[in-house]
Amino acid sequence: MRSRGPLGRILGEHPVGTAFVTPYVVFLAAVFAYPLGFAVYMSFHDYFFAAPGAIVDRPFVGFDNYVTVLSDPAVRRAFGNVLVFLVINVPLTVVLSLLLANALNAAIRWRTFFRVSYYVPYVTASVAVVGVWLFLFNSNGLVNSVLGPLAPDPSWLVNSSLAMPTVAIYVTWKQLGFFILLYLAALQNVSKDLYEAASMDGAGRWKSFLNVTVPGVRPATTLVVLLATVTGANLFTEPYLLTGGGGPDGASASPVLIMYQRGIEQGNPDVGSAIGVLLVIGVLLLALIERRFVGKEES
Incomplete structure (x- = not known):
């Protein structure tokens, strides 16, 4: 029988705990993971502030x-x-x-x-x-x-x-x-x-x-x-x-x-x-x- 991975074991053995943890994981992703990922994106581009809705070119500048x-x-x-x-x-x-x-x-x-x-x-x-x-x-x-x-x-x-x-x-x-x-x-x-x-x-x-x-x-x-x-x-x-x-x-x-x-x-x-x-x-x-x-x- 094929053993389940760590995620499968967590979902299978602790469904109630997973239900309680999921909103917090979503919160972390929205509040921390997305801003951090966007910061990494900005750090590799010539990023600058622009008016809302304006279409501007922000070229990739590497390091x-x-x-x-x-x-x-x-x-x-x-x-x-x-x-x-x-x-x-x-x-x-x-x-x-x-x-x-x-x-x-x-x-x-x-x-x-x-x-x-x-x-x-x-x-x-x-x-x-x-x-x-x-x-x-x-x-x-x-x-x-x-x-x-x-x-x-x-x-x-x-x-x-x-x-x-x-x-x-x-x-x-x-x-x-x-x-x-x-x-x-x-x-x-x-x-x-x-x-x-x-x-x-x-x-x-x-x-x-x-x-x-x-x-x-x-x-x-x-x-x-x-x-x-x-x-x-x-x-x-x-x-x-x-x-x-x-x-x-x-x-x-x-x-x-x-x-x-x-x-x-x-x-x-x-x-x-x-x-x-x-x-x-x-x-x-x-x-x-x-x-x-x-x-x-x-x-």
Whole structure:
């Protein structure tokens, strides 16, 4: 008897699940797959905006748009800025969210209050939160007042060396509550028996944390790293609002911000699409590396 393929087995064994999943698959195809495919099409053509209904010629140009993108110093700097952002943001996010989640998982007073407090910045509108950070980090802000003569000159958000690190710290703080919740959920699956066994072997809190907690939440850590990486790759709102569109000489510009400037503000959607395609490829490569890492750890 001929065996059915994976799709046939899914349709045959899980018809109800397939019925529920199908609308979401259609939604993904309409909202993500089609725009991505159209972006790839635009990146290989001399594409430009035209009046609705107008018949225009948009010739195939091969990799010309990609050559333009890769030879643009602003684009190269934007991708470099994202690497700086990720080097700061991802380790901070993993370490702080895990430590805080571990503390909040303990039986402490006001635990619910602290859990809600850490989550508030994540659900607060970025425009409102950015206003607070602009007050804190401007030249006459609270941070410089506390630092006194140690304050940088020029100030944080207009300093070409400090603009992107400041943005990275802001994003880490704002999204910390979400990742704390992920770790809190993962900590519920770590067996209490493991902690008791570690305690009987003479392990203190720190050794129990390193030898029981950290390995126990490794899948959650991989998810946090992946989500934080994707967040960094899609950075737009934060540098746009905090540094007025990229900071001094593009010090905090991100690929998505450059894509918006080239594609929308300057009217070159073909170049903007090429930037977007390169960004998607980079994110997919990072996701593939993470998946292989997870498979290796689980095995």
